[in-house]
Amino acid sequence: MEKWARFLEVNSSRILELTIDHAILVSLAIFVALLIGIPLGIYLTTNQYLADTVLQIASITLTIPSIALFGVMIPIFSLINQGIGFVPAFVALVLYSQLPIIRNTYTGIKNVNPEMRDAAIGMGMKTRQRLLRVEIPNALPVIMAGVRTAVVMNIGIAVIAAYIGAGGLGVLITQGISRNDNYLIISGSIAVAILAIIADAILLLIQKRFTKKAIAE
Amino acid sequence: MISFNHVTKSFGEKITAIDDVDFTVEEGKIVVLLGPSGCGKTTLLRMVNQLESITKGEIVINGENSKDLDPIELRRKIGYVIQSNGLFPNMTIEENVMLVPDLLGWNKKKKRERFEYLMKLIGLDPKDYGKRYPHELSGGQQQRIGVVRALAADPPVMLMDEPFGALDPIIRDKIQEEFLQIQREVKKTILFVSHDIDEAIKMADKIVLLRDGKIMQFDTPSEMLAHPKNEFVSQFFGKDRAIKSLSLHTVENLREVIGLGPVDESIQDTKTIHIHQDLRNTLSMLLNQEADQVIVKDEQDENIGTITIDLVQKYLHFEIKGKMSASQEG
Numbered sequence: 001m002e003k004w005a006r007f008l009e010v011n012s013s014r015i016l017e018l019t020i021d022h023a024i025l026v027s028l029a030i031f032v033a034l035l036i037g038i039p040l041g042i043y044l045t046t047n048q049y050l051a052d053t054v055l056q057i058a059s060i061t062l063t064i065p066s067i068a069l070f071g072v073m074i075p076i077f078s079l080i081n082q083g084i085g086f087v088p089a090f091v092a093l094v095l096y097s098q099l100p101i102i103r104n105t106y107t108g109i110k111n112v113n114p115e116m117r118d119a120a121i122g123m124g125m126k127t128r129q130r131l132l133r134v135e136i137p138n139a140l141p142v143i144m145a146g147v148r149t150a151v152v153m154n155i156g157i158a159v160i161a162a163y164i165g166a167g168g169l170g171v172l173i174t175q176g177i178s179r180n181d182n183y184l185i186i187s188g189s190i191a192v193a194i195l196a197i198i199a200d201a202i203l204l205l206i207q208k209r210f211t212k213k214a215i216a217e
Numbered sequence: 218m219i220s221f222n223h224v225t226k227s228f229g230e231k232i233t234a235i236d237d238v239d240f241t242v243e244e245g246k247i248v249v250l251l252g253p254s255g256c257g258k259t260t261l262l263r264m265v266n267q268l269e270s271i272t273k274g275e276i277v278i279n280g281e282n283s284k285d286l287d288p289i290e291l292r293r294k295i296g297y298v299i300q301s302n303g304l305f306p307n308m309t310i311e312e313n314v315m316l317v318p319d320l321l322g323w324n325k326k327k328k329r330e331r332f333e334y335l336m337k338l339i340g341l342d343p344k345d346y347g348k349r350y351p352h353e354l355s356g357g358q359q360q361r362i363g364v365v366r367a368l369a370a371d372p373p374v375m376l377m378d379e380p381f382g383a384l385d386p387i388i389r390d391k392i393q394e395e396f397l398q399i400q401r402e403v404k405k406t407i408l409f410v411s412h413d414i415d416e417a418i419k420m421a422d423k424i425v426l427l428r429d430g431k432i433m434q435f436d437t438p439s440e441m442l443a444h445p446k447n448e449f450v451s452q453f454f455g456k457d458r459a460i461k462s463l464s465l466h467t468v469e470n471l472r473e474v475i476g477l478g479p480v481d482e483s484i485q486d487t488k489t490i491h492i493h494q495d496l497r498n499t500l501s502m503l504l505n506q507e508a509d510q511v512i513v514k515d516e517q518d519e520n521i522g523t524i525t526i527d528l529v530q531k532y533l534h535f536e537i538k539g540k541m542s543a544s545q546e547g
Binding site: 113115116118119120121122123124125126129133134137138 | 263266268288289290291292293294297299300301303304305306307308316317320376
């Protein structure tokens with residue numbers, strides 16, 4: 001215990017700094033992923049053929065091991081002198097988040113009770129009004145579940161991004177492994193876990209805040 | 218007024234869902250589309266607000282061919298009620314009811330007044346229920362809300378697709394009565410889909426009986442019961458159609474034709490029945506209770522006579538069977 005206390009005394013500010021880096025990387029990636037994934041998921045509900053194709057591609061993306069995807073990013077982004085560091089990691093994380101976000105948006109809206117949709121059309125709502133007033137509000141719990149999956153997943157994957165110099169809590173773990181330093185490995189892992197738990201809890205709160213009681217039940 | 222002029226809907230060459238349907242719903246009347254499942258009644262209803270396309274023929278709504286109207290505009294002018302009520306769970310009762318007025322851009326005050334008026338129409342307190350969500354209401358209340366939501370922007374025409382189908386018989390009966398009461402006040406032109414014969418007889422000014430997309434008969438309920446045009450119609454209404462037709466007659470009709478029995482003051486604990494009650498209910502009341510008579514009360518709540526099974530039978534013989542046998546001979 002004493003050793004831990006000493007370790008934290010020396011390293012706590014660095015751990016906090018890396019945690020913030022980690023959170024910023026993941027938040028930015030998720031933010032951009034939402035801007036792409038949610039409109040795309042909504043659009044796909046109107047185009048069955050494209051939906052199947054896009055969801056297939058998104059599924060395949062998710063099967064690529066993260067270390068391999070980061071590896072592939074290096075030569076591609078080297079072309080614009082950004083081969084390692086923040087940019088390739090950020091792009092990889094955006095790609096990884098697409099599947100849960102697109103799929104949950106798509107299924108959430110597709111699964112809105114067809115009678116409700118029928119009533120909305122029959123009452124004279126335009127497509128946009130129907131989406132904004134009926135379909136999205138009623139699909140919100142499913143969409144938010146996708147976002148939460150993406151966030152928690154990305155917090156984990158971003159650890160690997162340390163290998164391509166993107167910083168974040170992965171730095172502690174990779175250093176710990178190469179120096180055979182268990183303190184670094186364990187503190188890095190715990191910080192990642194806590195970050196994931198907190199992020200998920202915050203998103204759940206946001207979800208509850210914006211979902212009408214009637215739908216949440 | 219809604220006129221169907223030789224309306225046909227087909228899918229490809231072979232399948233004809235609606236086959237040359239031609240009839241008119243008069244202003245302020247209820248026409249019930251009745252028939253077995255798959256006969257095309259819902260399709261026909263949904264053709265009016267352009268949820269289904271028309272292959273041939275035209276539907277004219279209050280003088281305008283529906284094809285010439287913008288579907289969005291058209292739908293906002295037509296009240297639409299569906300079986301599962303289709304209330305939006307993310308909106309409060311007030312938001313649900315005031316949806317079409319909102320789409321039409323009514324101001325707050327006008328919406329508020331309309332909402333209060335409509336809620337009073339169905340006997341629910343606007344203050345209490347306005348802020349609630351649909352899941353907090355009973356099935357019967359939700360269906361009532363579904364009906365007033367369709368009435369919200371005061372559309373001249375209403376389409377009702379088995380609106381009371383999901384309710385239990387007791388509540389359904391009550392809501393049907395209530396709806397007829399409202400209809401007497403609002404006098405909408407209504408097209409109503411049902412598969413329930415009793416409901417059709419009760420609600421309809423006229424019934425369209427459909428089979429495989431064709432009209433089998435278009436008539437008033439009593440005509441249809443008394444003079445079925447063909448085998449299908451008489452079979453559809455069943456062997457007990459004489460009893461069914463009792464629901465079209467009231468105690469008052471019976472009094473006018475054969476008169477009521479005298480009130481016997483010595484009999485205690487007899488049930489009473491209102492003079493406007495229909496004879497089918499009266500008959501089941503007589504059959505369900507042990508006494509052989511019920512006392513008839515008029516509007517002033519005075520006892521004006523009694524009714525017995527014998528009297529109902531006599532009336533049935535006179536009025537209904539007489540008409541039916543006449544039609545069979547003819």
